[in-house]
Amino acid sequence: MSSLVVQTLGVTAPVFAMLFLGVVLRRIGWIDSAFIASASSLVFRGCMPTLLFLSILKADLSAALQPALLGYFVLATVASFLFAWGWAIWRCPRADRGVYVQGAFRGNNGIVGLALASSLYGDYGLSLGSVLAGLVIIIYNILSVVVLAIYSPGGNASLRSVLLGIVRNPLIIGVAVAIPFAWWQLQLPEWLLTSAGYFAQLTLPLALICIGGTLSLSALRESSGTAISSSLMKMVWLPLFATLGAWLLGFRGAELGILFLYFASPTAAASFVMARAVNSNYQLAATIIVVTTLSAAVTINAGLLALSWLGWI
Template sequence: MPVFERLMALLGLLVIGVGLRITGVLDDSRAARLNSLTYYVALPALIFISTYQQSITELLSRALLEGLIIVVVATVGLAWIIHRNASTQYRSVALVQSYHSNLGYLGLPLVAATFEARVTAIASVILGIVSLIQVPLTILILTMMSDANTRFHHELRRLVTNPVLLSLLVGLAVGSTGLAIPSVAATGLDALGTLALPLALLCVGSSLNVDLSAVDLSATGWVVALKNGCMPALAWGVFSLLAVKPATFTASVVMFGTPTAVSTFVYANELGGDEQFASLNVFVTTFISTGTLFLLIRLVS
């Protein structure tokens, strides 16, 4: 399927998710079960099947690690400067949503559906490394800039037991040790992994809830500029200078070109941020990413 048609299909699934929520088909209970199926089954299966045949030394390089850190830190620094004069009500959310990427529910499944297996395997590693950076950073920023009572250490414990990270570690361990996996099990996991993208998009769509009243459109505009434009542009420049292999370059640019993660809305709700503003930013960056990701995929291809 051509890239444009694939992205239009993704947008269609997002719209279907929104429609299912509005009509009540995906109520809170059903949406929670769908999210659990995606988070605990489909995504871990996709990550494992993408990495279990390759050694960690083949996927993780010093240049990749350095590049990921540089891009995240540079984007956070720019966001801090740009949002320093934003309304106190929106500042913390605008800051974290400018860099916190939707790597799991959109980035990795999209890469898997678009590129070859090696690119997908590297994208899985990127998901694990960047999650270990952006999730604690987001929790720390929201906790420090609000009156949240949620304990920072409690949130970090949730990160350690993250099924996405655990499946990545298991997959890399199997690949590095050369342990054989029965073909029946591999086939079943591969089938489950193919469900990750459609299920994740339905989850994202069902979670989008936009209230356009009393929002800071300027702050949202800067979030879009940083997340959809600046971050992938930084990734392009940084990984070009680092002269990484084509598969690493492709995976890095596309993964950083993903929109703001839906989880930032959850964190904002739990840690004292403005949840309506967070929901708007997730919706806008996700909608615009259908165009920006199309451009990025065409360019790196």
């Protein structure tokens, strides 16, 4: 158990550090609202699409291809999204529903989930985790565009506007452009890949610094109830139901363990970037990211311990 705690903290501690750095930089005046707005736009429009492109490009799409597992993962993700949306309609103010839903279903699989899958299951975890991450990136972004378009200030919920939002979304474009390169193993010049890698590496530090710079005690107090509700759904209820459903369908061992890690990952930093891009309640998005990341060391390790004790993984 202690080794699992150390592994989880090893993945989440750098996230805490960058969030705290953002708080400090804003407090001492090295960054301001204008910087946060510009940096968030750069991450959304450039850095993160480049990161997704490179991630898909390096993934072996033919490896660890398990249709049943991938199919269940997609269905469980969509079901989680719909459940969170239904709960938000009942319990959440309309203006915050898009951010609430995105925070409740969108996990940080590309960083936390993949790192833990690789740590626990070695090359097999890395291979299967990469395929799952590449698939869910597309699903996450499409569903997020839909719900944010409906509830963002001045948003247009018509079918045409939602479809345009999906087609124009830089994150989806980054994934869509990468798939042919990965599938046909098209080679790009090494200097171009290196330069793109430098640019992509700005994604997580900039996004987390912006999140930290956005946090304030007043915002935390105002959004605490909604943020905790969304965080509980993300870290407790949805992983519980999705993992139990996978077990009932016969998944065991490493496959069930990796599914749990992906369902139980804290909310992705991309949720803040997208909320900011459409002028939604990005302070609520930032709070949800902080709460879920802080709780990950407890909930992920408790889940792995329970699954091990039951003999399911």
